[in-house]
Amino acid sequence: DGGITQSPKYLFRKEGQNVTLSCEQNLNHDAMYWYRQDPGQGLRLIYYSQIVNDFQKGDIAEGYSVSREKKESFPLTVTSAQKNPTAFYLCASSSRSGGETQYFGPGTRLLVL
């Protein structure tokens, strides 16, 4: 089955700790995205990548980092600089053509201990 997987489903972070959220897709999509979802605020773009070995900051990139070493993988690291990391994180992918559907993973819920 083609799709996007995210792991883990739940992640707990201690203060001062960096944590990494995994996102893998087998849809052969060039573009991948990370969104943060908070109640009542919709989805906000953290980082995106249009092609391997390239990525751009989104609207709320501070305190986060990403890499895109492989087409199918786009991991997100939540660093200790992110002071309010508790949220639901969604990864998505699409082709680079305009109007194409973004396909979403099941999400990772990050909680702070």
Added chain:
Amino acid sequence: AQSVTQLDSQVPVFEEAPVELRCNYSSSVSVYLFWYVQYPNQGLQLLLKYLSGSTLVESINGFEAEFNKSQTSFHLRKPSVHISDTAEYFCAVSYNAGNMLTFGGGTRLMVKP
């Protein structure tokens, strides 16, 4: 700045009643329009989208949306809702034929028996 506004954060409705979820976007020469649905603790799924052609688009489960260029709106409607339609609905816009999406804040549809 480009923006998408979903005017209602919550819409309670009785089963088998009609519903309209409103979406307005900031004006642009070229837009692609999307509605996504999110069930609790899951990722987003595409419900329907408008790229060009007929301004009325339909989904397989009875939802429809109409692109109104003069009013910069893309409202979602269903003539008779089911309990299973209870979910959060997001309107999203792609500006200038690109693959990036700007999301509205979401509308929580609550269908009551």
